[in-house]
Amino acid sequence: MENNSPNFVRTIIKEDLESGKHNHIITRFPPEPNGYLHIGHAKAIILNFGVADEFNGETNLRFDDTNPIKEDVEYVNSIKEDVEWLGYTWDNLFFASDYFDEMYERALLLIKKGLAYVDDLSADEIREYRGTLTEPGKNSPYRDRSINENLDLFEKMRNGQFKNGEKVLRAKIDMSSPNINLRDPVIYRISHTEHHNTGDKWCIYPMYAFAHPLEDAIEGVTHSLCSLEFEDQRPLYDWIVKNCEMQHTPRQYEFGRLNLTNTVMSKRKLRQLVEEGYVDGWDDPRMPTISGLRRRGYTPEAIRNFCQEIGVSKAYGTIDSQMLDHFVREDLKLKAPRTMGVLKPLKVVITNYPEGEVEWLEAENNPENPEMGSRLIPFSREIYVEQEDFMENPPKKYFRLFPGNEVRLKHAYFIKCEEVIKDEEGNVIELHCTYDKETKSGSGFTGRKVKGTLHWVDANHSIPAEFRNYQPLIMDENPTEEEEEKTFLERVNPQSLEVMNGFVEPNMKQVNPQDKFQFFRHGYYNVDPKHTTKDNLVFNQIVSLKSSFKL
RNA sequence: UGGGCUAUAGCCAAGCGGUAAGGCAACGGACUUUGACUCCGUCAUGCGUAGGUUCAAAUCCUGCUAGCCCAGCCA
Numbered sequence: 001m002e003n004n005s006p007n008f009v010r011t012i013i014k015e016d017l018e019s020g021k022h023n024h025i026i027t028r029f030p031p032e033p034n035g036y037l038h039i040g041h042a043k044a045i046i047l048n049f050g051v052a053d054e055f056n057g058e059t060n061l062r063f064d065d066t067n068p069i070k071e072d073v074e075y076v077n078s079i080k081e082d083v084e085w086l087g088y089t090w091d092n093l094f095f096a097s098d099y100f101d102e103m104y105e106r107a108l109l110l111i112k113k114g115l116a117y118v119d120d121l122s123a124d125e126i127r128e129y130r131g132t133l134t135e136p137g138k139n140s141p142y143r144d145r146s147i148n149e150n151l152d153l154f155e156k157m158r159n160g161q162f163k164n165g166e167k168v169l170r171a172k173i174d175m176s177s178p179n180i181n182l183r184d185p186v187i188y189r190i191s192h193t194e195h196h197n198t199g200d201k202w203c204i205y206p207m208y209a210f211a212h213p214l215e216d217a218i219e220g221v222t223h224s225l226c227s228l229e230f231e232d233q234r235p236l237y238d239w240i241v242k243n244c245e246m247q248h249t250p251r252q253y254e255f256g257r258l259n260l261t262n263t264v265m266s267k268r269k270l271r272q273l274v275e276e277g278y279v280d281g282w283d284d285p286r287m288p289t290i291s292g293l294r295r296r297g298y299t300p301e302a303i304r305n306f307c308q309e310i311g312v313s314k315a316y317g318t319i320d321s322q323m324l325d326h327f328v329r330e331d332l333k334l335k336a337p338r339t340m341g342v343l344k345p346l347k348v349v350i351t352n353y354p355e356g357e358v359e360w361l362e363a364e365n366n367p368e369n370p371e372m373g374s375r376l377i378p379f380s381r382e383i384y385v386e387q388e389d390f391m392e393n394p395p396k397k398y399f400r401l402f403p404g405n406e407v408r409l410k411h412a413y414f415i416k417c418e419e420v421i422k423d424e425e426g427n428v429i430e431l432h433c434t435y436d437k438e439t440k441s442g443s444g445f446t447g448r449k450v451k452g453t454l455h456w457v458d459a460n461h462s463i464p465a466e467f468r469n470y471q472p473l474i475m476d477e478n479p480t481e482e483e484e485e486k487t488f489l490e491r492v493n494p495q496s497l498e499v500m501n502g503f504v505e506p507n508m509k510q511v512n513p514q515d516k517f518q519f520f521r522h523g524y525y526n527v528d529p530k531h532t533t534k535d536n537l538v539f540n541q542i543v544s545l546k547s548s549f550k551l
Numbered sequence: 552u553g554g555g556c557u558a559u560a561g562c563c564a565a566g567c568g569g570u571a572a573g574g575c576a577a578c579g580g581a582c583u584u585u586g587a588c589u590c591c592g593u594c595a596u597g598c599g600u601a602g603g604u605u606c607a608a609a610u611c612c613u614g615c616u617a618g619c620c621c622a623g624c625c626a
Binding site for chain 1: 589
């Protein structure tokens, strides 16, 4: 799906190319490897790679690994997998830690220019000296150390002669700036921590505010796209690039991050859901992580089309998750074979059908895509239909089975409900129906019409399967009963997972993990790669079909 | 009550001085062996608000209002 609707990032790049400011653009996707990617990251990935592809530029995948206590190779591997799965190939793979030597040199340069100093204040003291949103900060008593003393101290920091937190390196800018980011930001801290990439080579690590602009400049990134909360960092970003005398001058542009209804989109919260056992991992199908969406059965194409369509802007908004659902259905419509599955079975005996007989009926695999061919499905005297396709006392406009009513069985015959069998408690446990041989599917029968068509499965030839239907994991606040504001954990939906045991057509035996199907009248399902075994088929509901039916 | 940003339909979003694109949702109707799909139609005399400039303003100017972000040795 091609979408050329303009956005401000694309406009800026186009202008930069036309004006000759750049003749080649470079973007980057710079995740910190401290968690799994989610659909909000997908928006950033698609923007960065998409815009570079459009203008024949390049995109680097760069891990922003400047804080070893939070980062791990587990995450770098999952991030690479997710970016590739989304369909993108990075031009270069980099790590911020590749540049630690150069960053150290640039810090030295700042010190030599009198633009950085080693501070002995504690974290608490630095906070106090920083001032508040409305009051200016005040200078650290260590702010005016000599260049030589700073050089000596910084080297000692590097050599491990101080403990964590004992000293930091700060940029010397302006303690009274209305922009708090410019009040002598810390640019290096001491952390005696092993780094996943550099091991124990370093015990000082650069802060984001210092490292990120340097990373961009080193790579020759032209357009550094990030989210809105970094807007206040931009003056500092430019200050670092300029004063560190970088050859390239990358520009930072900020866009609004993706928010979706009925979900949470922060790594911290997602991690909490995983660690506190609300879900069975980062790839739980209810998670908005890329790996969760993948296991749920979403396709890269659907996610890409969705991100194209929602656009990129600087406004703060929350997209209705129905929009995502739409693009999933749209993508799977022609790709997924259609089949029948009964999630909550109700046995039907067709009393006038010969005992012991089985006939094999032809069924097209996707009427909207004839190339998918057809299959044969068994039909005999006993079948299962969906429990909710029968009502003893139906309301008006109920087209399904009820005593005396006739319906069509998809690909088979008309059947008429003659008798309702109940157990001692009065629950309906079986239906006795009769069929009309004349009405066979494909026979061209036009004698009479029925309003309802039901899906079904042969009781003696079908195979058992587990179905997992999902509701949003996190419910949005209900504005009607707005008592106290709830934390996101209080909004966890206890009914987000519904497991059902039903039956599918016999040819589903040879299905593979991640295969996708449309179960008639239910929706799209994915073969769960984690729980499916040879003897236990598990289908994850990707998205239901739309329905205008209401009781 | 410091600074930075944002405001176009229920939700996204184009629009850049010439008279409000598109998508999602919703609602009618047609078709239908999926209450699906598809198709057709409806959906902002209005662009947060009040003024101003102009022949002409969502677009320019001024004031106001509301919301979001910033006081990590996180990113």
